[in-house]
Amino acid sequence: MSDRPLRVIVLGATGSIGLATLDLIGRAPDRFEVVGLAANRNAAALAELARLHKAPRAVVADPAAGTALAEALSGTGIEAAAGEAALVDLAVVPADIVVAAISGAAGLAPTVAAIRTGTRVAIANKECLVTAGTLVMGEAERAGATILPVDSEHNAIFQVFEDHAASAVEEVVLTASGGPFRTWAKANMAAVAPEQALKHPNWSMGAKITIDSATMMNKGLELIEAFHLFPIGPDQLSVVVHPQSIVHGLVRYSDGSCLAQLGMPDMRTPIANCLNWPSRAGSPVETLDLARIGTLTFEPPDTDRFECLALAFAALRRGNGAPTLLNAANEVAVAAFLERRIGFLDIPATVDRVLDRAERDHMVVEPGSLDDVAALDAYGRRAGSEEIEARARLRA
Ligand code: NAD
Ligand code: MG
Numbered sequence: 478m479s480d481r482p483l484r485v486i487v488l489g490a491t492g493s494i495g496l497a498t499l500d501l502i503g504r505a506p507d508r509f510e511v512v513g514l515a516a517n518r519n520a521a522a523l524a525e526l527a528r529l530h531k532a533p534r535a536v537v538a539d540p541a542a543g544t545a546l547a548e549a550l551s552g553t554g555i556e557a558a559a560g561e562a563a564l565v566d567l568a569v570v571p572a573d574i575v576v577a578a579i580s581g582a583a584g585l586a587p588t589v590a591a592i593r594t595g596t597r598v599a600i601a602n603k604e605c606l607v608t609a610g611t612l613v614m615g616e617a618e619r620a621g622a623t624i625l626p627v628d629s630e631h632n633a634i635f636q637v638f639e640d641h642a643a644s645a646v647e648e649v650v651l652t653a654s655g656g657p658f659r660t661w662a663k664a665n666m667a668a669v670a671p672e673q674a675l676k677h678p679n680w681s682m683g684a685k686i687t688i689d690s691a692t693m694m695n696k697g698l699e700l701i702e703a704f705h706l707f708p709i710g711p712d713q714l715s716v717v718v719h720p721q722s723i724v725h726g727l728v729r730y731s732d733g734s735c736l737a738q739l740g741m742p743d744m745r746t747p748i749a750n751c752l753n754w755p756s757r758a759g760s761p762v763e764t765l766d767l768a769r770i771g772t773l774t775f776e777p778p779d780t781d782r783f784e785c786l787a788l789a790f791a792a793l794r795r796g797n798g799a800p801t802l803l804n805a806a807n808e809v810a811v812a813a814f815l816e817r818r819i820g821f822l823d824i825p826a827t828v829d830r831v832l833d834r835a836e837r838d839h840m841v842v843e844p845g846s847l848d849d850v851a852a853l854d855a856y857g858r859r860a861g862s863e864e865i866e867a868r869a870r871l872r873a
Contacts, residue, residue, distance in 0.1 A: 482510040485752070486570060488587050489578035490514040491522045493683045494601040494627065497744045498576050499530060501752060501760060509752070513567045515587070517579075518542040524549035524557075534558070536567045538583070565590045574752060576627070577602045580685050581808055582854055585609055589847065595620040599751035601627035603702045607804045609850045610705030611843075625751040626706055630699055632747035633726030633738035634707060642730065643708050650727040651703060652719040653696040653778060654679050654742075659720060663782045669821040671814060679722040679742045688811045689785075692824050693778065697789020698807075701800045704793055711793045716786065718776045723765070741765050784825035792832065797843040798853045799832060805857025806831035809865060818869040827868065831860045 485502060489495045495516070502509040511530040516523040518539035524546060527535040534556040537546050543559025550557045558566070568575060568587035575591035576599045577584055584602035589609075591598050593616055600606065606613055617624050626632050630651040638646070657676050658666055674691040675684060682690070689695035700714050722742040729735045740746045741763050749760035767773075780787035785807070792799035810827040813819045819827070835841050835856065844850040 482506075482508055483573040483752075484510050484512040484571065486513040486515075486567065486572045486575045486591070487511065487578060488515045488564070488568060488576065488584065488591075489517075489580065489602070490526050491516040491519050492578055492580060493681065494578035494744060494748070495576070498578065498748050498752070499526060501745055501749055503530065504761065505758070508758070512572050513570050515564055515567050515579075517583075520545035520549055524555075527555050528553060534567060534570070536563045538564045538579075561586065569594050572596055574599060576748075576751075577605065578627070580604070580683050582608045582804060585613075585847070585850070589613060589616055592616045592622045592624070593620050595622050597623045597625060597754075599625040599627050599748070601748075603628055603698050604804055604808070606702045606705050607698045608801045608854060609844065609847065610701065610800070612847060612850065614705050624706065625754055626702075627744070627747050627751055628699060628702060629740075629742075629744060629747045630726040631703055631706055632750055633724075633740075634703065634728055636738045636750065637726070637728045637736035638707055639728075639730075639736075645731045646709060646713065646728055647731050648713050648715060648729040649703055649707060649709050650729065651696060651699050651714070651716050652722070652724050652726060652775075653693065653716050654690065654722045655718045655720050655776075655778075656691040656693060656695075658691055658782075659718065661782070663822075666782070667820055667822050671817065674814075674821060678720070680744070682744075684815060685808070685811055688814060688824075689807070692785040692821070693783035694785035694789060694807050694811075694824070694828075696778070697786045697792075698804065700789055701793050711790075714793075716778045718778050719773065721770065721773050723767075723770060723773055739765060739767075785828065788825060788828050788832065795841065798835070798841050798849075801844060801850055801853040802832055802835050802841065802857040803828055805854045806861035806864075809858050809861040813865045813869070818872075819865055820868075820872065823865070823868045827861055827864045830864045831857055834860050 511532040515536040547557040568590040577588040578601040585605040727737040792803040806828040810824040
């Protein structure tokens with residue numbers, strides 16, 4: 478590799494993963510050069526980051542935020558643009574690493590565009606793998622792009638998965654913190670308010686993934702994500718609840734060896750792993766001190782109380798369009814819960830109803846193209862919204 482700095486694009490720069498990425502980049506200005514930043518609509522925050530990191534261009538996906546971005550960057554020489562097409566244009570600017578850290582299936586188009594350039598793409602945006610995993614991985618293979626998993630569990634597994642011994646892999650285990658309601662009775666979860674669900678015990682993350690962690694849909698999405706990232710079948714995947722979030726993922730081999738990656742619950746470790754891969758470099762993450770932590774505990778997941786996990790497992794096994802529909806229904810349900818329009822347990826109920834309805838409508842078909850994914854996604858959102866309206870009326 479040459480000595481010039483690595484050119485980095487951060488999609489979702491103003492979010493939790495985006496900011497953690499820029500924190501690492503800001504500490505190593507001789508190693509990294511930011512060549513583009515994108516966000517949804519927070520023009521002021523994006524402009525500030527673009528100035529701080531001397532990014533030559535910045536894009537907001539929401540066209541309504543375009544004027545504010547242009548004004549905030551006027552006189553700086555930083556190019557400002559807005560809209561979904563501009564977001565895709567940014568994703569294909571020559572770069573050594575694109576960090577895909579948009580939240581939700583909205584990140585799919587720019588992520589695929591980046592992959593098609595054949596560069597290295599560090600994917601945090603798990604929804605794009607859940608909604609279109611087969612197509613995304615196919616595009617990567619065709620373009621010769623390297624996909625690096627940012628999600629902590631998948632990054633852990635990536636570090637301990639021996640490609641040369643893939644046939645000896647018996648099981649891939651994702652750890653789950655269990656979220657804020659790990660020990661709650663299901664009856665008590667019915668009345669959970671957004672602020673309670675937004676208090677994650679170990680990780681500080683964006684709102685959508687924090688709610689997904691509380692329902693454990695996050696772990697469900699991660700099972701589907703792992704299925705696409707690693708050469709394993711659905712029956713080789715499992716989840717173990719580990720409330721301390723120190724062991725992030727494990728791979729069990731046929732000789733009885735189980736390789737795990739451990740680290741403090743700080744996303745800057747997996748992000749640093751991706752930014753510096755295949756080598757390693759320092760990060761500001763607190764040193765792991767096992768003697769101080771003392772106890773690591775593990776327990777089986779409870780899919781009766783955390784129905785989302787069961788729904789995601791079923792969608793993974795069902796395959797075809799089921800994960801796309803699951804993801805779409807979950808995205809609208811989480812948004813409705815955050816707006817207090819439905820209750821916490823209405824999230825799994827909505828997803829379940831949408832998948833049932835899709836079966837009846839013969840919609841659970843393998844998406845053969847990104848247009849098919851978009852159509853399935855739209856169906857899932859529409860069916861989900863109708864279900865949400867019905868539930869919201871009942872609550873009113
Ligand atoms: P976040 O909500 O903090 O940030 C999301 C970012 O995406 C913001 O910059 C936002 O402006 C941008 N964005 C949202 N919608 C957009 C759109 N339609 N078009 C363009 N940009 C848009 O979310 P986060 O916690 O940083 O998570 C980002 C992704 O990483 C998610 O897919 C999440 O599941 C995944 N992830 C996050 C963590 C974590 O610790 N935060 C861990 C593992 C995986
Ligand atoms: Mg994770």
